[in-house]
Amino acid sequence: MLQLIDRRPNGRGKSAVNRERFLRRYKAQIQGAVKRMIGERRIADMEKGGEVRVPKKDISEPSFNFGTGGDREFVLPGNREYVTGDRIPRPEGSGSARGSGNEAGHGDSEDAFVFSLSREEFMRIFFDDLELPNLARTAIGRSERKKSVRAGFAKTGVPANLAIVRTLKQSVARRIALGGGLKREIRELEAAFVTAVAVGHAEEAARIFDELARLERRRGVHPFIDEPDLRYRNRVLRPEPIARAAMFCLMDVSASMDEDKKDLAKRFFTLLYLFLTRKYAEVDLVFVRHTDDAEEVDEDRFFHDTRSGGTVVLSALELAEQIRRERYASGWNVYAAQASDGDAFGADPARSARFLREQLLPAMRYYTYLELAASSTSERSSTLWAEYERVAEASRNFAMRRASEREQIYPVFRDLFKKETQ
Amino acid sequence: MSAISAISRGADWDFDLLERYDTEISRIARGHGLDTYPNQIEVITSEQMLDAYASSGLPVGYPHWSYGKEFIRNEQAYRRGMQGLAYEIVINSSPCIAYLMEENTIATQALVIAHASYGHNSFFKGNHLFRQWTAADAILDYLVFARRYVMQCEERHGATAVEEVLDACHALMPHGVDRYRRPAPLTLKAEAARLAEREAHRERQFNDLWRTVPEARAENKPEVNAAFPQDPQENVLYFVEKYSPRLEPWERELVRIVRKLAQYFYPQAQTKVMNEGWATFWHYTIMNQLHEERLVDDGFMLEFLKNHTNVIAQPGFDSPVYGGLNPYALGFAVFSDLKRICESPEAEDREWFPDIAGGDWNKVLDFAMRNFKDESFIAQYLSPRLMREFHLFALADHTNEDAIVVDSIHDDHGYRRVRKLLAQQHAQESRVPDVQVVRFDRDGDRSLTLRHQRRRGRPLTEAAGEVVKHLRRLWGFTVRLETWENDIRFSDVVECPA
Numbered sequence: 016m017l018q019l020i021d022r023r024p025n026g027r028g029k030s031a032v033n034r035e036r037f038l039r040r041y042k043a044q045i046q047g048a049v050k051r052m053i054g055e056r057r058i059a060d061m062e063k064g065g066e067v068r069v070p071k072k073d074i075s076e077p078s079f080n081f082g083t084g085g086d087r088e089f090v091l092p093g094n095r096e097y098v099t100g101d102r103i104p105r106p107e108g109s110g111s112a113r114g115s116g117n118e119a120g121h122g123d124s125e126d127a128f129v130f131s132l133s134r135e136e137f138m139r140i141f142f143d144d145l146e147l148p149n150l151a152r153t154a155i156g157r158s159e160r161k162k163s164v165r166a167g168f169a170k171t172g173v174p175a176n177l178a179i180v181r182t183l184k185q186s187v188a189r190r191i192a193l194g195g196g197l198k199r200e201i202r203e204l205e206a207a208f209v210t211a212v213a214v215g216h217a218e219e220a221a222r223i224f225d226e227l228a229r230l231e232r233r234r235g236v237h238p239f240i241d242e243p244d245l246r247y248r249n250r251v252l253r254p255e256p257i258a259r260a261a262m263f264c265l266m267d268v269s270a271s272m273d274e275d276k277k278d279l280a281k282r283f284f285t286l287l288y289l290f291l292t293r294k295y296a297e298v299d300l301v302f303v304r305h306t307d308d309a310e311e312v313d314e315d316r317f318f319h320d321t322r323s324g325g326t327v328v329l330s331a332l333e334l335a336e337q338i339r340r341e342r343y344a345s346g347w348n349v350y351a352a353q354a355s356d357g358d359a360f361g362a363d364p365a366r367s368a369r370f371l372r373e374q375l376l377p378a379m380r381y382y383t384y385l386e387l388a389a390s391s392t393s394e395r396s397s398t399l400w401a402e403y404e405r406v407a408e409a410s411r412n413f414a415m416r417r418a419s420e421r422e423q424i425y426p427v428f429r430d431l432f433k434k435e436t437q
Numbered sequence: 438m439s440a441i442s443a444i445s446r447g448a449d450w451d452f453d454l455l456e457r458y459d460t461e462i463s464r465i466a467r468g469h470g471l472d473t474y475p476n477q478i479e480v481i482t483s484e485q486m487l488d489a490y491a492s493s494g495l496p497v498g499y500p501h502w503s504y505g506k507e508f509i510r511n512e513q514a515y516r517r518g519m520q521g522l523a524y525e526i527v528i529n530s531s532p533c534i535a536y537l538m539e540e541n542t543i544a545t546q547a548l549v550i551a552h553a554s555y556g557h558n559s560f561f562k563g564n565h566l567f568r569q570w571t572a573a574d575a576i577l578d579y580l581v582f583a584r585r586y587v588m589q590c591e592e593r594h595g596a597t598a599v600e601e602v603l604d605a606c607h608a609l610m611p612h613g614v615d616r617y618r619r620p621a622p623l624t625l626k627a628e629a630a631r632l633a634e635r636e637a638h639r640e641r642q643f644n645d646l647w648r649t650v651p652e653a654r655a656e657n658k659p660e661v662n663a664a665f666p667q668d669p670q671e672n673v674l675y676f677v678e679k680y681s682p683r684l685e686p687w688e689r690e691l692v693r694i695v696r697k698l699a700q701y702f703y704p705q706a707q708t709k710v711m712n713e714g715w716a717t718f719w720h721y722t723i724m725n726q727l728h729e730e731r732l733v734d735d736g737f738m739l740e741f742l743k744n745h746t747n748v749i750a751q752p753g754f755d756s757p758v759y760g761g762l763n764p765y766a767l768g769f770a771v772f773s774d775l776k777r778i779c780e781s782p783e784a785e786d787r788e789w790f791p792d793i794a795g796g797d798w799n800k801v802l803d804f805a806m807r808n809f810k811d812e813s814f815i816a817q818y819l820s821p822r823l824m825r826e827f828h829l830f831a832l833a834d835h836t837n838e839d840a841i842v843v844d845s846i847h848d849d850h851g852y853r854r855v856r857k858l859l860a861q862q863h864a865q866e867s868r869v870p871d872v873q874v875v876r877f878d879r880d881g882d883r884s885l886t887l888r889h890q891r892r893r894g895r896p897l898t899e900a901a902g903e904v905v906k907h908l909r910r911l912w913g914f915t916v917r918l919e920t921w922e923n924d925i926r927f928s929d930v931v932e933c934p935a
Contacts, residue, residue, distance in 0.1 A: 017459045017554075018477040018532065019452055022485065023539060029488040030508035037505030040600070076503055077608050077903035079870045085895030086835040088844050090859040092762060093753020094830035099851060101843040103832070130509045 038136065044069045045132075049140045065137055068127040138293060161252040172247025185244040190237055197234050201227065259297035260380075261343045262288060263335050263351035266317065268304045269326045271356050276387040280354035281318055282424045283385050287352050290432065295348065301338055305331035311338065326358050328367040328399060336374050349378060354385045357397025368402035376410050383431055384415040443734045450543035458547045459554070461732055465723050466555040470799055473558040474573060475532040478550065480539055486526070487512055489536060493702070494526040496534065497580040499587035499694070501603055524744075527553035529561040529705070531573040544740040547733075551723040556716025563807045564711070566704035569618065576701060583694045590687050602688050605907035606674060606695035611869045613674030613699040669873040669888065673908070674699070676874045682883050683913025692911065707810040707865060714768015715806055718776075721745060721769070751827065770826070771818050775801055778820065789820060816860035821852045831858045836894060870897055872918070884915035884935070891922040902931050909933040 038045060048067040097103075132140070168181055204227050211220040264284045266272070272280075291298045302317035303309055306324030309331040335351060343349055359367070376382060384403055400415070407413050416427045444461065445454050455478065466473070481489070491508035492498035524545055528534040535553035537546055561567050591599045606613070623631070670676045674696040678689050705712070724741050727733045733741075751766040752759045778786045779798035787794045793801045805818060830846040831854065844858070845851030861867055876886040885908070889897060901918060909916040917932040 017456060017463070018475070019455060020477065020479045021452070022479045022481045022536075025481075025485070029485070030491045030505065032500050033491065033502060033505030034508055035505065036500060036502040036596075036600075037509060040502045074506060075900070076604075077900035077907070078611055079872050079889075079901055079904055080898045081870055082896045082898040084836060085891075086833075086893040087895060088831050088833045088858050088861075090762075090829055090831045090855060090862055091754035092751055092827045092829055093755060093759075094828040094846055095753070095755075097830055097843045097846060099843055099845050099848070102838075102840040103843070104840050105834075128506075128510070130513050 038132075041069060041074055042140070044073050046140055049132075049137065066129055066131045068129050071128050074128055138289070161254050163250045164253050166249045166251045168246045169249040170243075170246065172249070176247040176250075178246045178248045181246040182240065182244050185246060186240045189241065189244060190239075193237055194234060197230055201230050201234070204230070258295050259299070259346075260291050260295040260348040260350060261299040261301060261339070262291055263301045263303060263339070263349070264317065265303045265305070265331045265335060265351060265353040265355075267306075267326055267328070267331075267355035267358070268320075268322050269306045269358065270321075270323050271326075271358050272387070276354075276356060277318055279387050279418060279424060280385065283354060283418075283428060284352060286424070286428045287350070287383070290428075291350065299343070299347075301335070303331050303335050303338070305334075309334040326355075326360065327363050328355065328359050329363055329370055332367055332370050332375060336370075336378075339375075339378060348380050350381050351375070351379055352383045352385065354387060355399065357386045357388070357399045359397065359399040364398045364402040367399070368406050371403075371413075372406050372409060376406070376413060379412060382413045384413070385427065386415065386417045388417050388419040443737070444732050445543055446734060446736075448542035448544070448740075450541070450546050454543055455537075455546060455550070458543075459550055461727060462547065462551050462555060462723055465726050466551075466559075466719070469719075469722070470803065471555055471559040471719065472562055473533065473555060474530075474562050476554040476558065477532040477534045478537060478554060479534060480537050482539055483515075486523070486536065486538055487515060489526050490523075494528055494536075495580055496528065496577070497584050499584045499603075500591075501607075502600065503607060525549040525553045527557045528576075529557075529567060529571055529573055529701075530576045533558040533561060533573070542740065544733075544737045545744060547727075547737075548720050548724060548741055548744055552716045552720040555723065556719040557712060559719075560708075560712050560715045560806060563803070564704070564708060564810075565808055566707055566810055570704050571701050579697065583698070586690060586694065590691065594687065599691065601910060602691045603695065605910045606692055608904045608907040609674050609677075609911075610695060610699045612872055613672060613696040614703040615672050615675070615700065616703075616865070665877050665879050666874065669875045671871075671873045672696075673872065673874055673887070676877075677908070677911050680877060681912050684911065688911075704810075706868070707812075710764040710768040710771075710811045710863060711806070711809065711814050712768070713765045714770075714772050717745075717748060717765050717769040718772035718802075721773075753828070767815075767827070770823050771814070771820075772802060772805070774820050774823050775805060775818060785821060790818075811863040812860050812865075815863060816856060819856045819859065821847070824852060824855055829855050829859065831855050866892075870895075875919075882915060882935070883913075884917065885912050887916070887918045889918060889920045891920050891927075894922070896920075902933075905931045905933045909935075 045067055048069055052065055052067070168178055204223055208220055208223045208227065211223055266277070266280055268277075288298065288300065300314065302312050302314055304312055304317055304322075305327065306322050307327045307330065308324075309327075311334065312320070331353075339349055371382070386397065386400055400417075403413075403415050407415055414431050416431060418424055418427045444457050459476070459478070487508065489496070490511045491504045498504060524538060524541055526536045533554065535549065535557075537549055541549065561571075561573060567573075587599060587603075666676070674692055677684070678692045678696065681689070681692075684692070724733070724738070724745075728735075728738045749763070749766040749769050751763045775793070776798040778790055778794050779796045779801050782790075782794035805814065809817060824847040828847060831844040831851070833842045833844040835842070845854040847855060871890040871892070872887055873890070874885065875888040876884075878884045878886075887905075887908075889901075897920075905916055905918050914935040915932065917930050919930050920927040
């Protein structure tokens, strides 16, 4: 009668599709929640998943239900002191009387639906609708990398690749195949020998004994491991699409760039970095800072070390181009982000713009320029901005924006990388 | 000596053991006359249990975001340790499927087998509501069909369109059940026979005198009632499915699927106390008998008793962990009390339950299980003794009073009143407001009018407006919701124009 079924191997995740639907349906609310989280978080923590709060009333499923008010009676257990006719003051704050201790200990968790997003889900919502410019080109990009992958076993190879287990299997099989007949003969002769001895046929026994010795010798010549047994692990090279990118961070660190502006720049760079890591398996970071001349530094010094001096933008661009040629000449998707307060003097802006247009941009997937204005109200455009604007008109893979407040960084970033809609 | 014949020792379980326990439990259950569907026991992990929770325990369900929400809610609560998982889930189907969690010890597994596979199972098979409203051998196939159909619709018409229809249906789900069977449509033959019978009746009663009676003049004739439907319809989803002017055929089928599911769950909501009480009573009885027969050792019994007492705990209303009347506790108490009344009745019992006091408890319990629902079960069988044990008392919360008044308590004057109020509390009417379709303006603007029959001034929540919007989506034309009480229509009408 009883049927016992072990469902454990069936695996979990039957609800995954419904969970996915829930996330999709309340995308707007969840995005809002994620946005709030970003405001509260440090950039270092940005990549983790997290708990999302969505107002309960936004996701409630309505139905006809009794509201508060009207006359009603209800029965409760656990009466201790009440007798018929007692009057109990209504609990404060609620029209209906629950008459119970239910209100305690719930607090504000009642009006928010809280759940956690995994890191992937978080990042997907975070970067939702953003598209990496010119990604199409990268996807088709020349496949110069080859990866060595396992491909079964081969009969030839170098000793280092010897597959021992496989070889022994072969050897066992061969020995069984070759030795089977002999073994049977030996068994039969042994039986005959015993009979001969028992009967007393001395001659016969001696002949069988010799024969047995001959067969035993023959059996002995089957080697334990023979040349045909050997098997080697086989590997073949398979071409792989390039999935690596280099990201150049260029920043003006002259005295006019204060800590606030650097913080803005850092946020911008971090966002770009996170974004690139989602698209590419491998992302190299290059930090180039400049005053009146440029140098390559590590991340820490890039953001925190102060230097004094003038401003020559061109120096940074030239250094970036030099590094690109040396290290990332081919097989890399190169992106660059430049942050500056826009101060530049003399012929520098015009020369920088020309260098950018003629040398750098053709080799780049995308180049973004972020101008860190003192305040959003100042409409005064810098000379660098004016020059770059002309570059922007001429090239597709160049974009520029201005930001002055922390909150603006994310919108600016979104704006720069939003999906191109027809 | 006691442990020599025990089926198992220790906490671990394996499939052979489960089968041996099932054999013994089955023997005892049959001995008490429990009639069940065949059993199917499935062992699952806690993650799978969470999955099963989200779909109301059903093994197959159509995809919908609300199940995702439910899943996330449960998962979150479970992860934070705010909520434990049930030991089992049982599905009213034939064979009756019970899920056992792999984390359970053998004592718990045996308890669950007795509880679900024999307690609930026999209730599903015996109780009149389940017999009337659910087809246990067809439900699994129907679920598979529903899932496939919904997914096909999503492919053809887009997930958003399907979701909109399902959302609307879910909002009306409590109003998508028949509470009384519709008469089966007559066959052509039966119809003809009935006509012939009427004709014959008229011939027998023929009296030419009637012809001479003058007819009423035209203006005095009662107006032909053009209103449709003739009588208010309480199954709103059914009405939508049959008469909605705008629904596509596939949308109608979706409405039907949700309606069928609502109907399938309808008996469960009506018999929570009885169903759980019945299952709890039987696991308690069966486990004790196993122990008496020395088939389980004392360690097993102690663990069982711990679980059992957890299940039937009833904290008082002022306890911080109070969460309403525990259906397990109440149901178990009533069934156990019935058994006591049969076996050792006291004077009070003879006065209150003259029919059953001193009777055969197996028969009395079987009758109670088959023929009642929570409301009538409590009204019939809650004894004064139990009211005293639970310290039940009734409060009245009336708008014209500035305080809550203790209406009646567990004393001689209050027994009947408390019992009546508790029974009403478990009635369908006190959970689901009375909203019915009263008018479909077929020849006019095709608008649909619902009537909320308000009782004792209890209003609907504001969500009613949202529900009307959902209904408007299904109906396609104006939908309005009127509120009536004592034949007086209130002015606040929720209307959602076409």
